[in-house]
Amino acid sequence: MANNKDTKRYLMEKNPEEAERLALAQEIIVDYMGKPVWAPIDFSKPGLKILDSATASGVWLQDLERTLPSESNNTYIGTDLTPMFFPEKRSPAITLSIQNIKEPWPEDWMNIFDLVHQRAALPAVGNRGSPKVISDLIGLAKPGGWIQFVEPDHSVVEGPADRAFFYLLEEIFATMDSDTDIAPRIEGWFQEAGLQSVGCKIFDVPLGAKNPKKEMQAKSAKFYALGGNGVVQVAKNSPVSFSPEALENLVSDLQEEMSSKGGVLRLYCVWGQKPSV
Numbered sequence: 001m002a003n004n005k006d007t008k009r010y011l012m013e014k015n016p017e018e019a020e021r022l023a024l025a026q027e028i029i030v031d032y033m034g035k036p037v038w039a040p041i042d043f044s045k046p047g048l049k050i051l052d053s054a055t056a057s058g059v060w061l062q063d064l065e066r067t068l069p070s071e072s073n074n075t076y077i078g079t080d081l082t083p084m085f086f087p088e089k090r091s092p093a094i095t096l097s098i099q100n101i102k103e104p105w106p107e108d109w110m111n112i113f114d115l116v117h118q119r120a121a122l123p124a125v126g127n128r129g130s131p132k133v134i135s136d137l138i139g140l141a142k143p144g145g146w147i148q149f150v151e152p153d154h155s156v157v158e159g160p161a162d163r164a165f166f167y168l169l170e171e172i173f174a175t176m177d178s179d180t181d182i183a184p185r186i187e188g189w190f191q192e193a194g195l196q197s198v199g200c201k202i203f204d205v206p207l208g209a210k211n212p213k214k215e216m217q218a219k220s221a222k223f224y225a226l227g228g229n230g231v232v233q234v235a236k237n238s239p240v241s242f243s244p245e246a247l248e249n250l251v252s253d254l255q256e257e258m259s260s261k262g263g264v265l266r267l268y269c270v271w272g273q274k275p276s277v
């Protein structure tokens with residue numbers, strides 16, 4: 001049986017609806033978080049350099065760029081292992097390039113960024129690889145610059161279908177030598193790496209029927225179903241304990257649970273400041 005240890009590939013890259021899933025995620029997450037950046041960076045300063053690592057379609061950067069005044073003259077850079085989600089149409093202020101977070105970053109990017117952001121990418125390196133990825137990203141921030149990570153805690157589930165989905169995810173992550181308990185550890189890793197003013201906010205994003213906004217109910221249910229389906233497709237070619245029938249039922253069970261009871265996506269948003277020299 002195949003496994004998912006190929007480190008040059010992204011788990012969900014074969015999901016034909018991945019770009020749509022990520023766009024929905026951006027909408028429901030920022031709607032609930034209220035703002036994309038909780039690190040107390042001063043956005044009134046012009047000429048900020050902002051990096052979004054593991055950016056995929058760059059949707060987080062695009063949103064941020066849209067909300068900040070164009071005369072701020074900021075630089076927005078997004079990087080990813082694969083360019084397959086890079087959009088053809090994007091603001092000229094945004095540059096996208098290929099970069100594996102496990103490999104060295106360009107020398108001339110050291111100490112230059114005011115904000116380094118990464119969301120939903122640490123499972124690619126697991127608990128063992130995360131401290132090194134974090135320390136490399138801190139290397140890119142300028143002294144006094146900020147780092148912000150956002151990662152989901154998939155262990156927080158409400159209904160039986162979501163619990164079954166979590167068990168499946170645990171098995172898939174194990175085939176990647178990864179872990180599902182990464183998010184609660186980030187704050188400690190930031191402190192160990194010497195960041196200052198470390199802060200953490202937990203957001204329980206309401207999904208499906210639980211979301212008080214009608215529009216977000218449909219979008220969040222669809223987001224979760226697309227994710228469930230993407231993971232099930234990966235599972236079909238992975239050494240997991242779920243029978244083909246159980247896998248087949250999982251997506252419809254998830255959809256039913258989201259529209260009847262709803263669910264929750266727990267996100268950890270963690271930030272810290274690189275000490276000034």
Ligand SMILES: C[S@@+](CC[C@H](N)C(=O)[O-])C[C@H]1O[C@@H](n2cnc3c(N)ncnc32)[C@H](O)[C@@H]1O
Nearest residue numbers: 010022054055056080081100101119120121124
């Ligand atoms: C779940 S998506 C999140 C994308 C984006 N940060 C967002 O929140 O919309 C994970 C992204 O991490 C990227 N990725 C996975 N492993 C990576 C690696 N080793 N280096 C850089 N990017 C990686 C994938 O290609 C994918 O685009």
